[in-house]
Amino acid sequence: MTTFKQEWTLEAALKILQHPTVDSQIWASAVEWLLIYGPPEIQELLTQASTHATGERFPHLKPQRYGPDGSPCYDLAELAQALGISEEEARMQLLEKEIKHGIQHGFSEDDTTTLQ
Numbered sequence: 001m002t003t004f005k006q007e008w009t010l011e012a013a014l015k016i017l018q019h020p021t022v023d024s025q026i027w028a029s030a031v032e033w034l035l036i037y038g039p040p041e042i043q044e045l046l047t048q049a050s051t052h053a054t055g056e057r058f059p060h061l062k063p064q065r066y067g068p069d070g071s072p073c074y075d076l077a078e079l080a081q082a083l084g085i086s087e088e089e090a091r092m093q094l095l096e097k098e099i100k101h102g103i104q105h106g107f108s109e110d111d112t113t114t115l116q
Helices: 010-018 024-037 040-057 076-083 087-101
Strands: none
Touching: 010 024, 024 040, 076 087
């Protein structure tokens, strides 16, 4: 079985991002890979773009805490509501990403710090 990390290379993912007519699912997968496994400078650019897009699309959605790496953490119920899905569906999607990536994405209050 191929792991998600093995599905892409840096060159392939970057090529997909530059393609003018690529399928949106493939594009999203390449971005996801770059956010997790790409070089730090690309991760930073994509994180900034994601933060901007979240603010534009969901202006009422604000991070509640910060994760161990300093990334913003949102309330799962608020995320689910903003996305128009149930909290259980949001929880399932988060768990699927954790399994797919082999990385913890969901954190409890004990794992995060409050906003200053």
